Amino acid sequence: xxxxxxxxxxxxxxxxxxxxxxxxxxxxxxxxxxxxxxxxxxxxxxxxxxxxxxxxxxxxxxxxxxxxxxxxxxxxxxxxxxxxxxxxxxxxxxxxxxxxxxxxxxxxxxxxxxxxxxxxxxxxxxxxxxxxxxxxxxxxxxxxxxxxxxxxxxxxxxxxxxxxxxxxxxxxxxxxxxxxxxxxxxxxxxxxxxxxxxxxxxxxxxxxxxxxxxxxxxxxxxxxxxxxxxxxxxxxxxxxxxxxxxxxxxxxxxxxxxxxxxxxxxxxxxxxxxxxxxxxxxxxxxxxxxxxxxxxxxxxxxxxxxxxxxxxxxxxxxx
Amino acid sequence: xxxxxxxxxxxxxxxxxxxxxxxxxxxxxxxxxxxxxxxxxxxxxxxxxxxxxxxxxxxxxxxxxxxxxxxxxxxxxxxxxxxxxxxxxxxxxxxxxxxxxxxxxxxxxxxxxxxxxxxxxxxxxxxxxxxxxxxxxxxxxxxxxxxxxxxxxxxxxxxxxxxxxxxxxxxxxxxxxxxxxxxxxxxxxxxxxxxxxxxxxxxxxxxxxxxxxxxxxxxxxxxxxxxxxxxxxxxxxxxxxxxxxxxxxxxxxxxxxxxxxxxxxxxxxxxxxxxxxxxxxxxxxxxxxxxxxxxxxxxxxxxxxxxxxxxxxxxxxxxxxxxxxxxxxxxxxxxxxxxxxxx
Numbered sequence: 001x002x003x004x005x006x007x008x009x010x011x012x013x014x015x016x017x018x019x020x021x022x023x024x025x026x027x028x029x030x031x032x033x034x035x036x037x038x039x040x041x042x043x044x045x046x047x048x049x050x051x052x053x054x055x056x057x058x059x060x061x062x063x064x065x066x067x068x069x070x071x072x073x074x075x076x077x078x079x080x081x082x083x084x085x086x087x088x089x090x091x092x093x094x095x096x097x098x099x100x101x102x103x104x105x106x107x108x109x110x111x112x113x114x115x116x117x118x119x120x121x122x123x124x125x126x127x128x129x130x131x132x133x134x135x136x137x138x139x140x141x142x143x144x145x146x147x148x149x150x151x152x153x154x155x156x157x158x159x160x161x162x163x164x165x166x167x168x169x170x171x172x173x174x175x176x177x178x179x180x181x182x183x184x185x186x187x188x189x190x191x192x193x194x195x196x197x198x199x200x201x202x203x204x205x206x207x208x209x210x211x212x213x214x215x216x217x218x219x220x221x222x223x224x225x226x227x228x229x230x231x232x233x234x235x236x237x238x239x240x241x242x243x244x245x246x247x248x249x250x251x252x253x254x255x256x257x258x259x260x261x262x263x264x265x266x267x268x269x270x271x272x273x274x275x276x277x278x279x280x281x282x283x284x285x286x287x288x289x290x291x292x293x294x295x296x297x298x299x300x301x302x303x304x305x306x307x308x309x310x311x312x313x314x315x316x317x318x319x
Numbered sequence: 320x321x322x323x324x325x326x327x328x329x330x331x332x333x334x335x336x337x338x339x340x341x342x343x344x345x346x347x348x349x350x351x352x353x354x355x356x357x358x359x360x361x362x363x364x365x366x367x368x369x370x371x372x373x374x375x376x377x378x379x380x381x382x383x384x385x386x387x388x389x390x391x392x393x394x395x396x397x398x399x400x401x402x403x404x405x406x407x408x409x410x411x412x413x414x415x416x417x418x419x420x421x422x423x424x425x426x427x428x429x430x431x432x433x434x435x436x437x438x439x440x441x442x443x444x445x446x447x448x449x450x451x452x453x454x455x456x457x458x459x460x461x462x463x464x465x466x467x468x469x470x471x472x473x474x475x476x477x478x479x480x481x482x483x484x485x486x487x488x489x490x491x492x493x494x495x496x497x498x499x500x501x502x503x504x505x506x507x508x509x510x511x512x513x514x515x516x517x518x519x520x521x522x523x524x525x526x527x528x529x530x531x532x533x534x535x536x537x538x539x540x541x542x543x544x545x546x547x548x549x550x551x552x553x554x555x556x557x558x559x560x561x562x563x564x565x566x567x568x569x570x571x572x573x574x575x576x577x578x579x580x581x582x583x584x585x586x587x588x589x590x591x592x593x594x595x596x597x598x599x600x601x602x603x604x605x606x607x608x609x610x611x612x613x614x615x616x617x618x619x620x621x622x623x624x625x626x627x628x629x630x631x632x633x634x635x636x637x638x639x640x641x642x643x644x645x646x647x648x649x650x651x652x653x654x655x656x657x658x659x660x661x662x
Binding site: 078 | 357358361413509588
């Protein structure tokens with residue numbers, strides 16, 4: 001993110017940055033170099049021989065990187081500091097292409113000495129990069145230093161190029177920064193987003209069901225006469241699969257009520273139980289049977305009658 | 320390599336992030352700030368400096384009180400959860416903080432109550448009445464000009480009108496001294512554009528006294544001599560930078576070693592949305608207490624998460640962050656590497 005400005009981050013930019021800088025630049029450099037050290041020098045850090053113009057150019061890139069990180073970090077230009085390191089790493093990758101180690105490996109003594117110089121320089125470049133990267137990716141930086149077989153990791157040691165000790169042992173490099181397949185990664189995120197949206201919609205639906213009814217006054221409520229009653233008899237209503245006909249005893253009177261609960265209750269479930277009845281509902285006829293009231297029940301898919309304690313007195317007002 | 324690299328060896332370096340508001344998961348800005356601050360702290364340690372890196376959570380305020388009620392929790396329950404999440408995330412990011420402060424920590428609450436009382440005894444705080452525009456999410460009062468259009472200039476949300484009895488801090492008394500300080504210390508506010516903005520848009524125009532207490536909600540540090548009031552969440556939060564070092568007004572000249580060693584701050588790393596609080600209110604609060612001002616306030620830009628996969632929804636940033644890490648299935652250190660390197 002550039003200093004003193006707002007940055008913009010998209011998934012694409014994160015993946016691109018990751019692939020370019022970490023996977024291609026750094027990860028690639030480390031794995032190529034370690035594998036060459038193993039292949040050509042049996043995993044031991046080789047002795048550097050005579051320095052060429054190309055080597056000086058590489059070294060100067062790293063000296064710039066060290067200075068650049070120092071100056072930028074002291075003034076809190078963190079992104080610029082990181083960029084200094086990646087610039088030097090790009091230079092190092094280019095150095096491999098320029099020196100063609102695989103060709104040197106096929107040559108004689110002189111070429112082999114040259115190869116030693118090249119591999120040494122690459123390992124030292126990696127070492128310096130790792131030390132510079134410690135503040136940014138501490139765990140990975142330490143892993144890189146472990147892999148190239150060095151204990152020399154303090155800040156002083158990058159003051160000049162060449163503090164890496166000869167003869168150290170290069171180790172197997174764990175896959176540090178595998179390339180991210182951009183499409184797979186972005187697809188994964190799209191999927192996650194989809195699932196999150198689905199969950200949110202489901203939650204919304206559940207909330208909708210609880211939408212309330214308009215508020216009423218206490219007077220409105222008292223206009224409904226709810227009474228306690230006992231079911232003294234109950235039988236199914238002929239030709240009505242959903243209906244049960246109940247005989248209710250309210251103490252001061254008896255009455256008949258029809259209830260659409262046959263799907264969930266058998267007559268024997270109800271007889272003797274105490275229920276709440278809406279006593280002042282206008283009488284109605286359901287399937288030819290008179291109903292003078294309604295008993296209370298909850299639920300839609302699973303209906304449950306509101307039952308009162310067995311010792312509830314009859315005919316009392318429920319408020 | 321610079322010649323004077325050795326000059327830093329052994330020198331103290333006190334660095335802070337802004338403390339994350341504990342209303343929900345940390346947002347991208349919080350996380351970016353922590354990683355950036357951690358990089359600076361680690362770099363300074365490489366140079367051999369004695370570094371103290373402080374971060375934490377800001378846990379009081381009306382917004383949290385309301386949010387907790389909505390979620391059916393007590394405010395403390397909510398902030399305990401969030402602080403846990405924040406700290407776990409900072410740990411996962413391998414942030415090398417030396418201190419994690421929570422504004423509900425007892426030493427902090429006790430010290431801030433005393434700070435407030437001392438300011439009152441000194442005459443820098445007085446009791447008055449407040450009526451004005453307020454942005455609840457930002458927890459900040461706004462002048463008529465700032466609230467023009469009915470929205471908060473920092474976050475864009477609609478403002479509310481608030482009337483209540485309140486304690487005020489005499490910003491006007493200290494404004495000249497602060498202007499002088501900023502003019503004489505060009506590095507105090509970085510970058511230059513922010514420094515100019517603070518001077519031109521706020522200081523030169525004249526500072527209004529700042530309301531430093533609220534009485535319309537309870538979730539805050541009570542004013543010790545007037546419990547109808549709680550201390551303004553920003554005075555509370557900003558004080559973390561000194562209470563984290565053990566500062567207590569009661570100690571007078573005999574503050575703890577940690578404070579004497581590390582204060583003043585070498586740098587406060589913050590996002591631009593809270594620049595005003597850190598470059599105007601905070602230095603003035605310090606002046607009132609006779610404490611030295613910090614060296615540098617580094618004001619960072621903000622991230623804009625673009626449309627396609629995140630929009631500008633602040634809440635999602637923390638989630639997006641975690642998704643990025645989790646999507647890279649190459650082992651834990653690499654998660655951190657990706658996230659940190661991708662910056």
